Amino acid sequence: MKKKIYLLFIPALLIQCLSLRNGEKPDSDLIEIAKWSVNEGKLGTATILQQEQAKNTIKNIEETWIKIKTILPEKYMAQYVKELEIFTDGADGTLAGVKPTDESNESWSYGIDPADLPEGDWQNKEDFLHTLLHEFGHILTLNNTQVEPSELDFQEDEARYLTNEGLAKIDSYVNQFVQQFWYQDDLLFEWDKIQKTRNLDKKLDQLYDFYKNHKTKFYTDYAAESPEEDIAESWYYFVLLDKPEGRLIKNQKLLFFYKFPELVLLRTEIRSAIR
Ligand SMILES: [Zn+2]
Numbered sequence: 001m002k003k004k005i006y007l008l009f010i011p012a013l014l015i016q017c018l019s020l021r022n023g024e025k026p027d028s029d030l031i032e033i034a035k036w037s038v039n040e041g042k043l044g045t046a047t048i049l050q051q052e053q054a055k056n057t058i059k060n061i062e063e064t065w066i067k068i069k070t071i072l073p074e075k076y077m078a079q080y081v082k083e084l085e086i087f088t089d090g091a092d093g094t095l096a097g098v099k100p101t102d103e104s105n106e107s108w109s110y111g112i113d114p115a116d117l118p119e120g121d122w123q124n125k126e127d128f129l130h131t132l133l134h135e136f137g138h139i140l141t142l143n144n145t146q147v148e149p150s151e152l153d154f155q156e157d158e159a160r161y162l163t164n165e166g167l168a169k170i171d172s173y174v175n176q177f178v179q180q181f182w183y184q185d186d187l188l189f190e191w192d193k194i195q196k197t198r199n200l201d202k203k204l205d206q207l208y209d210f211y212k213n214h215k216t217k218f219y220t221d222y223a224a225e226s227p228e229e230d231i232a233e234s235w236y237y238f239v240l241l242d243k244p245e246g247r248l249i250k251n252q253k254l255l256f257f258y259k260f261p262e263l264v265l266l267r268t269e270i271r272s273a274i275r
Helices: 005-009 051-058 061-071 074-080 126-142 173-181 184-195 200-213 221-225 227-240 249-257 261-274
Strands: 031-039 042-048 081-088 096-100 108-112 166-168
Touching (some): 042 061, 051 081, 096 126, 126 173, 126 227, 166 173, 200 221, 227 249
Parallel strands (some): 081 108
8 A cells, every 4th residue: 555545544445535625634434325236337236234324315326326327428337337335424525436346446336425415406516526527537547457456565667657556557548647747847756755654634734735836737636646636637627628728737637638539539428418
């Protein structure tokens, strides 16, 4: 577990996604309520873990799942998402999360907190869409076509970025992204040093300083949390924003995605679903 200390605090090894400065700390009190197997995009058998809390959430699950599938690209969801999980840490905190179901990264669990589901139509709920698409960005960039299992504890080869989920393939999106953006100005080196800080408060302060010192490179403070979060955040803004003309590094990060026709297609597909 080289980096992203957040993972250590989360029982389900969920990829934790929240702002560094929202006043939210990584939440160790995430309660798993229920999970469903998913086959080709269809909900299967439910496993109820918290009877009491499940009562209110289960009856709307089909509707929620259909809404998620309306927004997120069907082909990818059907291929990778094999489990839907309902968890909660109360309102706010973690809205959604994803995790690979095993080390192969072939199948993923998509988790949502029913306490954070917006009322009515989701199409104009920007914060919520941000989270849904950000999480999808992890599946897109960390699945088994992108990252392979590895026994490595530390980054040993500069040519291949070591993620928490394994070693990035040379042509993977995240590897190309790291090569293009995180070796500039020794960013990866500076960030790796911060990962060694054991005190979590200090580490979050250092990460926030890191963000402030490189503000023109990141769309959000959370993007500075790691290359994996950076590519997921950049992916979201690639989908949401018009093609940028600016020369800032963060603009270049959006232009990065335009090099891949399949991602431009996904962008079009999602934009038509959310407009
Ligand atoms: Zn994330």
